[in-house]
Amino acid sequence: MAVLCSVSSSSFSLLVVVVFLVGSLLSIVGHHKPVPSLAERLDSLRFADSSVISFDPAELDRASGDFGMIVRAAPAAVMHPASERDVAELVKFSHAAARPFHIAARGRGHSVRGQALAGGGVVVEMAALRKGRERIKVTCPVECYVDAGGEQLWADVLAETLKHGLAPRSWTDYLYLTVGGTLSNAGISGQSFLHGPQISNVHELEVVTGKGEIVTCSEQQEADLFLAVLGGLGQFGIITRARIALEPAPQMVRWVRLIYTDFKAFSHDQERLISVIEGLNYVEGSVIMANSLINNWRSSFYLEEDIKRIKELSEEHGAVYCLEVAKYYDHATANSINEAIQLLLGDLRFEPGFQFKTDVAYVSFLNRVREGEVKLQSRGLWDVPHPWLNILVPRSRIVDFDQGVFKSILKHSSSNNNSVGPILIYATNRDKWNQRTSAVIPDEQVFYSVGILRSGSGDDDRKDLEQQNKEILDFCDQAGINYKQYLPHYTGTSDWMKHFGAKWSLFVERKMRYDPRALLSPGQQIFTSSYSQNSSL
Numbered sequence: 001m002a003v004l005c006s007v008s009s010s011s012f013s014l015l016v017v018v019v020f021l022v023g024s025l026l027s028i029v030g031h032h033k034p035v036p037s038l039a040e041r042l043d044s045l046r047f048a049d050s051s052v053i054s055f056d057p058a059e060l061d062r063a064s065g066d067f068g069m070i071v072r073a074a075p076a077a078v079m080h081p082a083s084e085r086d087v088a089e090l091v092k093f094s095h096a097a098a099r100p101f102h103i104a105a106r107g108r109g110h111s112v113r114g115q116a117l118a119g120g121g122v123v124v125e126m127a128a129l130r131k132g133r134e135r136i137k138v139t140c141p142v143e144c145y146v147d148a149g150g151e152q153l154w155a156d157v158l159a160e161t162l163k164h165g166l167a168p169r170s171w172t173d174y175l176y177l178t179v180g181g182t183l184s185n186a187g188i189s190g191q192s193f194l195h196g197p198q199i200s201n202v203h204e205l206e207v208v209t210g211k212g213e214i215v216t217c218s219e220q221q222e223a224d225l226f227l228a229v230l231g232g233l234g235q236f237g238i239i240t241r242a243r244i245a246l247e248p249a250p251q252m253v254r255w256v257r258l259i260y261t262d263f264k265a266f267s268h269d270q271e272r273l274i275s276v277i278e279g280l281n282y283v284e285g286s287v288i289m290a291n292s293l294i295n296n297w298r299s300s301f302y303l304e305e306d307i308k309r310i311k312e313l314s315e316e317h318g319a320v321y322c323l324e325v326a327k328y329y330d331h332a333t334a335n336s337i338n339e340a341i342q343l344l345l346g347d348l349r350f351e352p353g354f355q356f357k358t359d360v361a362y363v364s365f366l367n368r369v370r371e372g373e374v375k376l377q378s379r380g381l382w383d384v385p386h387p388w389l390n391i392l393v394p395r396s397r398i399v400d401f402d403q404g405v406f407k408s409i410l411k412h413s414s415s416n417n418n419s420v421g422p423i424l425i426y427a428t429n430r431d432k433w434n435q436r437t438s439a440v441i442p443d444e445q446v447f448y449s450v451g452i453l454r455s456g457s458g459d460d461d462r463k464d465l466e467q468q469n470k471e472i473l474d475f476c477d478q479a480g481i482n483y484k485q486y487l488p489h490y491t492g493t494s495d496w497m498k499h500f501g502a503k504w505s506l507f508v509e510r511k512m513r514y515d516p517r518a519l520l521s522p523g524q525q526i527f528t529s530s531y532s533q534n535s536s537l
Helices: 002-006 009-028 038-043 057-062 084-096 126-130 154-162 179-183 223-229 263-273 304-317 331-345 362-366 368-378 395-409 459-479 493-514
Strands: 052-054 077-080 103-106 122-125 136-139 145-149 166-168 202-209 214-218 237-248 252-260 282-289 319-329 355-361 389-394 423-429 446-452
Touching: 038 077, 057 077, 084 103, 084 122, 084 202, 084 214, 084 237, 103 237, 122 126, 136 154, 145 154, 154 166, 154 179, 154 362, 179 237, 202 223, 214 223, 214 237, 223 237, 223 493, 252 263, 252 331, 252 362, 263 282, 263 319, 263 395, 263 423, 282 304, 304 319, 319 331, 355 362, 362 368, 389 395, 389 459, 395 423, 395 446, 395 459
Parallel strands: 077 122, 103 122
Antiparallel strands: 052 077, 136 145, 145 237, 166 237, 202 214, 202 237, 252 319, 252 355, 282 319, 282 423, 389 446, 423 446
């Protein structure tokens, strides 16, 4: 007891993780007798609802990679589930086995560092759950909500809810992601300042835990599991259904972009706009380097002459900043939208003559990234490596970040001429996040989401961009900026402990409670030391 009392809390947490990992791996060492391969063991597994386990080389190859195209990890098998209970049966089978195997639920495979992979284990292709079943259902008792399968695309959830004149309140910029995928992280976009991330807009979940149990959970029922899974990086369970809050869907959107050359004015105006009650519905910002409008999926908003003027301004200043805002309206309020926008934007300090606006249908606005994706696909610039970096920066250090990153590292980078994709930076409010979930954010009331979402066409471009990401993180560490990675990528326990901070001990406790054999989402590399043996860079 005296020894334990003298150990620091961080050292004790590390000791718990080591013991936890050793305990979960003991069953796979010390076997001298020949044992059946995983393929042989899985071949004997029978499902109640006729799910299929595939060993097809083409399927294994596809499940070995993700959107990032940086990490590969070949699974032993791919499951095409016919039901939630078959997913639970697979997990239960591994949990009870003398030699357990890893399991990763795959939605769109939109991770960028192998987080959705399961080297040597089983990848569950969640899309199979869509086949022949009604998996999106809108209900309006007192408060309207939609029950959507974890495998459903947000684009399909939107389409179904719009039939009832309704829509979810909080979105990501890209709608072709799955419900389970974004809720396992947070789900953020320009609406987050108003409604919080997507995980703040969920009433209930159905989850398959790491023990193979199907559990319905909410803040009123099995609350600990509910809060663990939201933002939990897939560590505690596979989301098979989510009950999501809805609001009346608007018909139209006034969409405005404002160009700044002064970062302090740009950030000040953002912070002012996100504090206005009954103000805008969407606020995002971006950084425009000299050539980034040419290779940017967000550039379709501008006319050719606009692009030329903005490019000239960015060449003059090294970089300019775009504040992008939106106000929803319908036909009944169309006559007042000009006045509403003028009241909200009239005193902002953007560059004179650099205000651009358009009116679009609500669906077109939410689906704005899809158009850019299709254009990049046609040019062969979408299915390329994506060494993206997403970090959350506290408001008190955002000017320092601008000086060290936008005006230094990125300004002088040779990657600017070859890279594709935007650099996002937008403010949001901490009090819109439920701090009891697993998601971690900076401690300040206002913080910024920074997304450096660039990619290159070749391996040299990828390496340059990865080196640039390292320089950015090194700068933040050296400058003492207490950032948090969003969609985090770490390979060591000490880094994960730093990332989760005060939440780390609870995170470990929940892992031991809901996935004691560390089966789920090995690609996150939080609770498994063996994952790297089956993966490659």
